[in-house]
Amino acid sequence: MELPEKFKSRMQGLLPEKDWQALAASYDRPPFKGIRTNTLKTRNEGMQRLVPFATEAVPWCPTGFYIDPEIRPGKQLAYYAGLYYVQEPTAMTPAEALDPKPGDWVLDLCAAPGGKTTQLACKLQGQGLLVANELVKNRSAILASNVERMGITNCVILNEFPERLIDNFEVAFDKILVDAPCSGEGMFRKEPAALSEWSEERVALCAARQKKILETVDRLLKPGGEMVYSTCTFAPEENEQVVAALLGTGRYQTLPVQLPGLTDHGVPAWTEEGNPAVAETLRIMPNHVQGEGHFVAKLKKTASSPVESRSAKQKNKKPMRFVSAKARELADFEDFSKAVGWSASKKDIVRYQDRLYRLPPDLELFRLSGLRVLRPGVALGTQKKGRFEPSHTLAMTLKPQTFGCCHDMKAEEEAYAYLKGEPVPAQNEKGWTLMTWNGFPLGFGKASQGTIKNHFPKGLRIYKK
Ligand SMILES: C[S@@+](CC[C@H](N)C(=O)[O-])C[C@H]1O[C@@H](n2cnc3c(N)ncnc32)[C@H](O)[C@@H]1O
The missing domain is CATH 3.10.450 (Nuclear Transport Factor 2; Chain: A,)
Structure with a gap:
C-alpha cells in the first residue's frame, strides 16, 4: 500500500525502526474481520450453531470472534435474525473497557454505524438507558437500522451536535463512550477514503474537535462517572495528548484498561507534560495484534461540583412533537x-x-425536549x-415463546424466500404472525386464507441469496 510520505516520516520519528518496519508491512496484509454475538438474543454457542462458517475467539472480547475475511457475514440468515454484529476485532475494546452494568445510564456520543452501541446494549441487557447519538443524519439512519435488527429495547437514537445534549442531560450519565471522529490511520486497510483523506492538517483538526467534544462530555457525565475515549488512529495528538489535556483540568483520573491479550500502552513521552498516567491507556497496533488498531483510554470524573440530579431538571411541558x-x-x-x-x-x-x-x-x-430525535424508543x-x-x-424485540402466533422457518429456502418479500404458505396461522427462523424473529407476516402475506420491510429485502 502506498502510504502518505508525511505519515511515514511521522511514524518513523515516533517508533523504533523495527516497529516502524513491522507497522509498514502490516498495511500490505488483508484486514481482519470479526463478528460479535448479540447476547440480547442468544449465547455464543447458540450463534455458532447457526452460522455456516468457522469462528475463532477474539482474546479481549468474550463475545467476539474472528471469521475468514472471504466470508460475507451480512448475507446470512443469522445476520438478518440479529444473532451477531459484524465488527472489526480491535473495535470491540472500547465497550469492553467501559463495561456498563444493567441499570446504568449510558451515552454513546459518536455512535454510527452502531458497533459499540449494540455492544453496550448487550451489557445493559435491556435495563437502564442507552442514548445513542450520531451527528451525521444519514449515518444515524444506519445506526437506527442496526439497533432495530439487534432487538434493543432501551435505546433512544438522537441526531445532534454533542453540545445540544447539555440542557437535557446535564450530569445525567453514569458512563459515556466517546468513540471520536479521527484521522483513521487504523482504517487504511479497510477504507481507501481514510488513506486518501489523511493529512497532517487533518490530524490537527481532529485533535481540536476531539478536545471540544470532551468539553461537552464533562457537562454530561456525573461526578464519579466513567468515560471511555477511543479512536482508530495512531497519532499522539489525537490520543495521548487529548488524554493529557483532560488530565490537565484536574477533574479526571485515568483508570487502567486491562483486557486479555493486549499489552501495549499509551506513551507518556509523546505528551508535553510527560504525564505517567497516560501509560494506563491502551494503544493497540496492527503490527502487534490481529486487528486494525485502536487507542482506548478510561477516565473517571473525580470532580464533585454541585450537580443537578437526574430528576432535578424536569420541565413541565412535553416536547412539542x-x-x-x-x-x-x-x-x-x-x-x-x-x-x-x-x-x-x-x-x-x-x-x-x-x-x-x-x-x-x-x-x-x-x-427529549427540543432535540432531533430519530427514535424515542x-x-x-x-x-x-x-x-x-x-x-x-x-x-x-419479541420472543416467540410469548407471542401468540408464530411461523417457524427451519428450511433455509423458505427463510430466504421470506427475506426476498415472497408470500409464505400458512399452516394454521391467522392474522399477524411472527415469522421466525430457528426460533429467532425475522419480521412479521399476516396470515389469511392459507397464505401469509409478507410484511418484511421493502428497503431491507434481499434480491439474491
Ligand atoms: C469512529 S466513528 C463512530 C463509530 C461507532 N462508534 C461504531 O462503533 O460503530 C465517529 C462518528 O462520529 C461522528 N462525528 C463526526 N463529527 C462529529 C462531531 N463534531 N461530534 C460528534 N460526532 C461526530 C461521525 O459521523 C462518525 O459516525
Whole structure:
C-alpha cells in the first residue's frame, strides 16, 4: 500500500525502526474481520450453531470472534435474525473497557454505524438507558437500522451536535463512550477514503474537535462517572495528548484498561507534560495484534461540583412533537399486545410522527425536549385504516415463546424466500404472525386464507441469496 510520505516520516520519528518496519508491512496484509454475538438474543454457542462458517475467539472480547475475511457475514440468515454484529476485532475494546452494568445510564456520543452501541446494549441487557447519538443524519439512519435488527429495547437514537445534549442531560450519565471522529490511520486497510483523506492538517483538526467534544462530555457525565475515549488512529495528538489535556483540568483520573491479550500502552513521552498516567491507556497496533488498531483510554470524573440530579431538571411541558397516544390507538394496540406477551404502561407509549413508540423504562419525555430525535424508543407500529399495524422493529424485540402466533422457518429456502418479500404458505396461522427462523424473529407476516402475506420491510429485502 502506498502510504502518505508525511505519515511515514511521522511514524518513523515516533517508533523504533523495527516497529516502524513491522507497522509498514502490516498495511500490505488483508484486514481482519470479526463478528460479535448479540447476547440480547442468544449465547455464543447458540450463534455458532447457526452460522455456516468457522469462528475463532477474539482474546479481549468474550463475545467476539474472528471469521475468514472471504466470508460475507451480512448475507446470512443469522445476520438478518440479529444473532451477531459484524465488527472489526480491535473495535470491540472500547465497550469492553467501559463495561456498563444493567441499570446504568449510558451515552454513546459518536455512535454510527452502531458497533459499540449494540455492544453496550448487550451489557445493559435491556435495563437502564442507552442514548445513542450520531451527528451525521444519514449515518444515524444506519445506526437506527442496526439497533432495530439487534432487538434493543432501551435505546433512544438522537441526531445532534454533542453540545445540544447539555440542557437535557446535564450530569445525567453514569458512563459515556466517546468513540471520536479521527484521522483513521487504523482504517487504511479497510477504507481507501481514510488513506486518501489523511493529512497532517487533518490530524490537527481532529485533535481540536476531539478536545471540544470532551468539553461537552464533562457537562454530561456525573461526578464519579466513567468515560471511555477511543479512536482508530495512531497519532499522539489525537490520543495521548487529548488524554493529557483532560488530565490537565484536574477533574479526571485515568483508570487502567486491562483486557486479555493486549499489552501495549499509551506513551507518556509523546505528551508535553510527560504525564505517567497516560501509560494506563491502551494503544493497540496492527503490527502487534490481529486487528486494525485502536487507542482506548478510561477516565473517571473525580470532580464533585454541585450537580443537578437526574430528576432535578424536569420541565413541565412535553416536547412539542410528541403527543400522547389517543384512547382509540391505545385500545387497538392493547388488543394487539395481548398477542405480544407484554403490556407497556400507557404512560410509556407516545406517538411521534406517525408511529407509536414505547419509551425506554427509565426515560421521561422531557429529556427529549427540543432535540432531533430519530427514535424515542421501540417503534410499536402505526394506525392504518383504523387498525393497528405492528412495526418491523417490534418484531425484532419479541420472543416467540410469548407471542401468540408464530411461523417457524427451519428450511433455509423458505427463510430466504421470506427475506426476498415472497408470500409464505400458512399452516394454521391467522392474522399477524411472527415469522421466525430457528426460533429467532425475522419480521412479521399476516396470515389469511392459507397464505401469509409478507410484511418484511421493502428497503431491507434481499434480491439474491
Ligand atoms: C469512529 S466513528 C463512530 C463509530 C461507532 N462508534 C461504531 O462503533 O460503530 C465517529 C462518528 O462520529 C461522528 N462525528 C463526526 N463529527 C462529529 C462531531 N463534531 N461530534 C460528534 N460526532 C461526530 C461521525 O459521523 C462518525 O459516525
